Amino acid sequence: MIAENMVSGRVLDSSTRQPIEFANVSLSHQNDATPLTGGVTDIDGEFLLHGVPNGSYTLTVSFMGYIDQKKDITLSGSEVKVGRILLVEDTQNLQEAEIVGQGAEGIGRGDVGIGAQADGQRLFADGD
Numbered sequence: 001m002i003a004e005n006m007v008s009g010r011v012l013d014s015s016t017r018q019p020i021e022f023a024n025v026s027l028s029h030q031n032d033a034t035p036l037t038g039g040v041t042d043i044d045g046e047f048l049l050h051g052v053p054n055g056s057y058t059l060t061v062s063f064m065g066y067i068d069q070k071k072d073i074t075l076s077g078s079e080v081k082v083g084r085i086l087l088v089e090d091t092q093n094l095q096e097a098e099i100v101g102q103g104a105e106g107i108g109r110g111d112v113g114i115g116a117q118a119d120g121q122r123l124f125a126d127g128d
Contacts (some may be wrong), residue, residue, distance in 0.1 A: 007049040009082035011041045011061055019045025023063040043045035060093045061085050
């Protein structure tokens, strides 16, 4: 019979120590980046992966705007509690976004015009 294990932990922001909800948690065999199983953290930043056979794995935790964290673990017939995993903000990849508004020509008083462009093509019309 193959032993099935559980892996649990909690994901927090490294500076605020606040839980990170919806962080991605995946488990892959060591030396193989293909995920075997995974899930997301709950509102308290907690996760639980179950039904994992014995073996050596890499646990990867990721969330947009943070640097991925990896931890090698070995499962051998019991629950492995990895404890707190602290994610650090990835300030190098944060970029400035600029939003520019432009009035529409030919719209009279009381008319409402909403528009946007992507690659020179209009995405929304002014009521036509």
